[in-house]
Every structure is written in C-alpha cells, then in structure tokens.
Amino acid sequence: MMKLQQFLTKYTNHITAITGGLIVLGFATKFLLHSLTGYQVILAIASIIAVIPIAVRAWSALINRVFSIELLVSIAVIGAFVIGEFDESAIVTFLFLFGSYLESKTLQKTRTAIKGLTEMAPTTATLVTADGTTTVDIDDVDVDDVVLVKTGNQVPVDGVVVDGSGYLNEASITGESRQISKQLDDQVFSGTMVENGYLKVRATQVGDDTTFAKIIDLVEEAQDTKSKAEKFIDRFAQYYTPAVLVLALLVFIFSRDFRLAITVLVLGCPGALVIGAPVSNVAGIGNGAKRGILIKGGEVIDRFAKIDTLMFDKTGTLTQGKTTVTSFKAYTDNAQLLPLAAAIEQTSDHPLGQAIVTYAAQHATTTATPTLTDTETVKGQGIWATVANQKVILGNQKLLTAQQITLTATQQADLKQMQQAGQSTVILAIDQQVQAIFGIADAIRPAVKTALAALKAQGIKHLVMLTGDNELTADAVATELGIDEVHANLLPAEKVTYVKKQQAAGHIVAFVGDGINDSPSIAQADIGIAMGSGTDVAIDTSDVVLMQSSFPALVHAHGLAQKTVLNTRENIFIAIATVVFLLIGLIFGYIYMASGMFVHEASILVVIFNAMRLIKFQTKYDRKIPTPVKSVTA
Incomplete structure (x- = not known):
C-alpha cells in the first residue's frame, strides 16, 4: 500500500491530465461520432483512473480513523456508477484532482518567504588554518574557528570580525536590504551576504545555534502552530464528514432518490472551510518573515490582533541603546575617577555602563587600571566594587539610598539639571562620599x-x-x-x-x-515582543521578534496580525456561504453533482487567492515610509 501511495502521489498530475483528456475525448465521441456507448465507456474508464488516487487516500485516512473529504468523493463515485452516471463521476473526480493540483500550486506561493530563507542558508565555509585556507562543510565548523568570507559569499556562522572590513547585506536577518559597514570587533550573522570587501570571522555560534538557523526553525514551526479558528475547524471537521454521510443516508431513506443522496455527499465536502484558516496564517507569517518579523504561530496572531x-x-x-556621556560633574580632582568607573563598568554589558567605558577611554588623563578585588551587580540599580580596600558604588539614586549615601545641595542641583535635560544619571561614590555624576543621553x-x-x-x-x-x-x-x-x-x-x-x-x-x-x-x-537583533533570549522568550529593532516593523506586525485575523474570517464566511448556496441550489434543482463539485473546488481556490493577498500586505503607515535606498560602495 505504501509503494502504491508513493507511486500515485508522484504521478497524480499525470493522472489528472489523462482524465481531462479522456473527458474531452468522450464528449467528442458523443457529439462528433454520435456514439453514446463509446462516450459512456470512455468516461467510465476516466472515472476509474481518477478515483484510484482519491480512494487510496480515503482508505489511508480510514486506517487512521479519520473521515476525510476523499471518502465522500469515493462513495459518491461508487454511487454514480450504480446509477450509470459516468459523466458525473468522471467530471467530479477530475475537478477534485485538478482542484488539489491548483491548491498545491497556490499554497506553494504562500510559502515562498520560508523557501527563500531556507535556500539562503550557507552550506560550506572557508576555514582559516595554519597552512592557509580550506573549504569545509558547514557542519564541520566549530566555535572559535576562524572563517574567511570574500565579496559575494555568505557569512557561514554567527561571530565577531577579527580581520578585514566590508559591507554586508543583512536582509536574511532583518528584512532590510541596505548595506551595513562591518569593521574589526563588529558582530555578524550567518546567512548575511558580503557585498563588498572581505572578513575574517571568529565563530561564536555554529550550525543550528546560529541566529539564521533559529529564524528558519521558528518560522517553519510557526506555520504549523494553529490558531483558535483552526483548532475549532479541525474539531468541527472530525464530526462534519460522518454527519454528511448520515445526512446522505437519511436523504435516501426518506426520498428514495439515490442520485440526490449522492449529490449531498459531493456538496458536503468541507474543503474551503478546512483550508481557509491555515492558508491565511501561512500567508501572514510569510509576509512577516520577509520583513524580518517572526510571529510564532496562528495563536499569537489571534492574541496580537486583540491587543x-x-x-x-x-x-x-x-x-x-547607543548611549553617550553628555555631562560629567566631578567633585574632586582625583585623576583615577574615570579609569575607576570604566574598570567597574567593564564587568557589565548595560548600555549606560558601556557609555562610561567609552567616555573614560576618550577623556581619562591616566592609563593606569585599578584592580578590583570584589564586585556585585544589584539588578536595576548599579554595581558596587572593592578597590584598594575602598568600597566604590556606581549606580542610580535608588542604590545610593539603599547604601545610605546622601548628596550635597550642589550635587542635588547638578543631578536635577541633568535629569531635566532628559539625561540618565549614574552616580559614583567612594567610601560613602559622592565623587562624580555622569549624565548620559540615549537618542530616541x-x-x-x-x-x-x-x-x-x-x-x-x-x-x-x-x-x-x-x-x-x-x-x-x-x-x-x-x-x-x-x-x-x-x-x-x-x-x-x-x-x-x-x-x-x-x-x-x-x-x-x-x-x-x-x-x-x-x-x-499576553504578547511578548522583542526588539532585539537576534539575541538568544529575544528569540526564545518572546512571541514576536522584530529583527530590525524598529517601530515601523512593530506597526507592520500589529497591522498584519489584524489583517490576517480579518482574512481568516473572510475565508470562513466564503466557505459557509458556498455551502448555503449549494444547499439552496440542491433544494431548487439548479445544482447537480458535477456543477456542485465545480462550485466546491472554485470556493477552495477563492479562499486561497484571498489569503494570498496577505503576501503583499502593507499598512497605511508602510505606504508613507520611503523605500530605503541601497548604499553604493566603490
């Protein structure tokens, strides 16, 4: 059975084409050669050929205790054979197979963003060795190895530049295609492209641990994470198909009209309803992925839209977060204040601390580095350290209050002036005495x-x-x-x-x-959003990751979530409206088996095409933002 399924899956498109050809041949035989027998034989053969892959799928689903759409079609075809309606069975099976073909083709387009990401994943690396360089498989690169990346090549690892310089296209990470200058000690990400220059990069993350690999995994997982609408529809479909079978049986029992009962089976296929919600979520998540916005699944989209x-x-x-010291007040002529503050803040990666380190490097009058014998970080307040048996505190007012350190009237006035100017303040105290105040500005x-x-x-x-x-x-x-x-x-x-x-x-x-x-x-x-350019915690903790760390991306993500939820509702409405139309048509006699299947397959394509509009979705705010121009390098 497994080999038969594989064979039929491989050649389903060929079977569809043959069935379509036989239907054309059958009608030609009827109307051109006036042979009713030849017409019926040809369409019977077409029905048998087309129903085989459908029936095999139905049987496979039944083994797993799933009542599938294919089961309804298979029973309908058997019924059509019983009453001799070979034209109906041939057209129904052809439309079902052709509809499946169009579904698969259009659904592929909704996954182009993910496919594009996957194809951008580097497969080899140029490893720098003692004897020169050698090309190795990406899986053979280890942490702390140094790789060479030349113009036109991809960075194969997350790492730090140890030699060279160049311009990188980081579209695979941030969604922005503009070129970024990279110099010594700058961080680079796997999957980005060197547009100009060369880099030697020391690997800090390799293989599946790289930011790029995590992005691909997260987006692929997100497309399989169901929204509330999808979960409801899945539960609904489990009971819907058996209900249609029971309904068809009741119709036959009370009407004694076998043809009508078979038509109920055909019209009862819930294809558009089942596919409507998933295809919207896939398209929405794909749109976000192209822009460097990672949305972790349909359920996240639902919640995000309601924020x-x-x-x-x-x-x-x-x-x-690129802070600089814009004000500095010292209350002693101690030349060691700046080196001391820098030595303490080097133990922290907080933006305010790094601003002090940079300022000290530019303005210190001595290069002597104090020796720290002990340090402790007080979360959200600052750092204290022991230097030459003196207790040094570097932090905010809350830390000083906790240590019972007070400011003089002059110091309080300086502090208030800095704060009124919109500057963050860091206070340096030695042995309970305030020695200096740093005013630090951070651009919005x-x-x-x-x-x-x-x-x-x-x-x-x-x-x-x-x-x-x-x-x-x-x-x-x-x-x-x-x-x-x-x-x-x-x-x-x-x-x-x-x-x-x-x-x-x-x-x-x-x-x-x-x-x-x-x-x-x-x-x-309810929704955690990380404005972090690929940090491990940002990717792992949050529901939405904005790789560009930009607020325009946040606006797009929120608007996209709202539009995706609306698109899902539109698809569900289309599916239900189609069922109502078919039932009314059945009652009043203007819908038959073949025409019903045609409307059914058409409704599936309508919901798919409706969802595909999300791929190019833009908010009103997006349309007001000028498209960034790529940098031009020599």
Whole structure:
C-alpha cells in the first residue's frame, strides 16, 4: 500500500491530465461520432483512473480513523456508477484532482518567504588554518574557528570580525536590504551576504545555534502552530464528514432518490472551510518573515490582533541603546575617577555602563587600571566594587539610598539639571562620599513618535512606559513621544507587577523590550515582543521578534496580525456561504453533482487567492515610509 501511495502521489498530475483528456475525448465521441456507448465507456474508464488516487487516500485516512473529504468523493463515485452516471463521476473526480493540483500550486506561493530563507542558508565555509585556507562543510565548523568570507559569499556562522572590513547585506536577518559597514570587533550573522570587501570571522555560534538557523526553525514551526479558528475547524471537521454521510443516508431513506443522496455527499465536502484558516496564517507569517518579523504561530496572531495596551521598556527599546556621556560633574580632582568607573563598568554589558567605558577611554588623563578585588551587580540599580580596600558604588539614586549615601545641595542641583535635560544619571561614590555624576543621553529611535501614533490609529488604546531610569528622564521621553502613562525607577520584577495590574484590569497587554533584562515582563504579557537583533533570549522568550529593532516593523506586525485575523474570517464566511448556496441550489434543482463539485473546488481556490493577498500586505503607515535606498560602495 505504501509503494502504491508513493507511486500515485508522484504521478497524480499525470493522472489528472489523462482524465481531462479522456473527458474531452468522450464528449467528442458523443457529439462528433454520435456514439453514446463509446462516450459512456470512455468516461467510465476516466472515472476509474481518477478515483484510484482519491480512494487510496480515503482508505489511508480510514486506517487512521479519520473521515476525510476523499471518502465522500469515493462513495459518491461508487454511487454514480450504480446509477450509470459516468459523466458525473468522471467530471467530479477530475475537478477534485485538478482542484488539489491548483491548491498545491497556490499554497506553494504562500510559502515562498520560508523557501527563500531556507535556500539562503550557507552550506560550506572557508576555514582559516595554519597552512592557509580550506573549504569545509558547514557542519564541520566549530566555535572559535576562524572563517574567511570574500565579496559575494555568505557569512557561514554567527561571530565577531577579527580581520578585514566590508559591507554586508543583512536582509536574511532583518528584512532590510541596505548595506551595513562591518569593521574589526563588529558582530555578524550567518546567512548575511558580503557585498563588498572581505572578513575574517571568529565563530561564536555554529550550525543550528546560529541566529539564521533559529529564524528558519521558528518560522517553519510557526506555520504549523494553529490558531483558535483552526483548532475549532479541525474539531468541527472530525464530526462534519460522518454527519454528511448520515445526512446522505437519511436523504435516501426518506426520498428514495439515490442520485440526490449522492449529490449531498459531493456538496458536503468541507474543503474551503478546512483550508481557509491555515492558508491565511501561512500567508501572514510569510509576509512577516520577509520583513524580518517572526510571529510564532496562528495563536499569537489571534492574541496580537486583540491587543489594546502596549507597554514599553525605554533604554534599548524606545531609545537606540547607543548611549553617550553628555555631562560629567566631578567633585574632586582625583585623576583615577574615570579609569575607576570604566574598570567597574567593564564587568557589565548595560548600555549606560558601556557609555562610561567609552567616555573614560576618550577623556581619562591616566592609563593606569585599578584592580578590583570584589564586585556585585544589584539588578536595576548599579554595581558596587572593592578597590584598594575602598568600597566604590556606581549606580542610580535608588542604590545610593539603599547604601545610605546622601548628596550635597550642589550635587542635588547638578543631578536635577541633568535629569531635566532628559539625561540618565549614574552616580559614583567612594567610601560613602559622592565623587562624580555622569549624565548620559540615549537618542530616541527614528520614527518612534509617528509609529506610536500609527499604532493608536490601528486600535491600540493605551501606551505605557516602564523604565528603571529616573522620573525626570522618563517624563521627558514620554512627553516627546506622546506616551499616556509612565512609571520610572522600576526593577525588572516591578515591571512585571505593572503588567499584571493591566491584565487584572481586563486589558490585553503586549510588552515590548530588548529581550534580555525585560524577559520576565515579555514572558508575563499576553504578547511578548522583542526588539532585539537576534539575541538568544529575544528569540526564545518572546512571541514576536522584530529583527530590525524598529517601530515601523512593530506597526507592520500589529497591522498584519489584524489583517490576517480579518482574512481568516473572510475565508470562513466564503466557505459557509458556498455551502448555503449549494444547499439552496440542491433544494431548487439548479445544482447537480458535477456543477456542485465545480462550485466546491472554485470556493477552495477563492479562499486561497484571498489569503494570498496577505503576501503583499502593507499598512497605511508602510505606504508613507520611503523605500530605503541601497548604499553604493566603490
């Protein structure tokens, strides 16, 4: 049976073509040669040839205790043979096979984004060895190996540039095709293309652990994750097909009209209803994948479309996370202040800390590096360390208050001035005495203000910012962006509390964060959205990953979710309307077996083509954004 199934699957299209040819030949025999016997024999042969793959599929499903559409068609064909309607059986089987062929062809188009991603996956790498270079299979590259990537080649691993420079096309990761300059120590991702230059890259993630591999896996898994509509339809279909069989039997018992009973079987095929929801979700997820938006399944799309409250982290989310020290106040002439602050912050990867490290490298008057004997990070507050038997604290006001450190009137005035200017502040204290204050500015992401307005226009009712930063800085950013509600000086756990409060009030909440410090809030929210360019935590924790880390992508993702849900409803309506039309036609006598099958197959194609409109979907906001122009390199 298995070999027969494989054979029939391989040659189903040929069988469809032969059946169509025989039907044409049969009608030619009837109308040109006036041979009714030849007409019936040819169409009977066509019916037998066409019903074989259908009946084999029906039997395979029955073995697994599934009542399939193929079972209804097979029984209908047997009934047509019983009453001698060979033309009906031939046309029904041909339309069913031809409809399946068109379904498979059109469904393939909805998966082009995923197929394109898969085809972009690198298969080989040029490994740098002591003797030069050698080409190896991608599976043979290990972490810490160095690979060479020349112009026109793909980066085969996630890693760090250790030599060379070039321009990379990162469309496979972010969805943006513009070229990005990569220099020494810059991070690169597997699957991206070197447009100009050359790079030597030390591998940090290889094989299935690379960002690109995870993207492919996630999108493929997402297309198999069912929405609520799909789950309902699956349960409905389990009972629907047996119900149609029972209905056909009852029709025959009460009407004694065998032809009518067989027609009920044909009209009862729930094809458009079964396929309507899945094809919409596949098309919607594919649209997002092309734009660097990973939506993890149909259920996520359902919830995302219903969001009414959007909550944000500030640093690295609303802002770029590329912070710089714009104000520095020192209250002692100690030349070691900047090297000391830099030495402590080098133990952290927080954007504010990295800004201090960069500032110290540019402005320190001494290169001496203090020795740290002990350090401890206080989440959401800062770091303390022991240096030469002195306790050094570097953090926000909350950390200083916890350590019972007070500021002088002058220091408080300087601190307030920095905060009113919208700067984040980091205070340096040594042995309970404040020695310096850093004012750090973080640029707001491009197009955030207009994107937030677009989200409100799409139905988001409430915008809330949750941040560990001080109130003055948070208020300055919120006022500029038009955010409705602000809560500052929060620890990660306190952000989760605010998410829970919104949920308890009956709101459906999405939380947007960088996917690292905000992972508890991302996990708690109804929809967790990571604005992280491919970090492991961003991909693993969230429901939606925006690889571009951009708010225009967020607007598109939300609009796409709404449109996909609407498209699913449209498809379900089309399917139900088709069934109603066929039943009314059956009652009034203008629908027969062959014409009913034609309408049935046509309805399947209509829902597929309707779903395919999602592949090119754009929001009103998308259409206002100018298309980025690729960089031109020498």
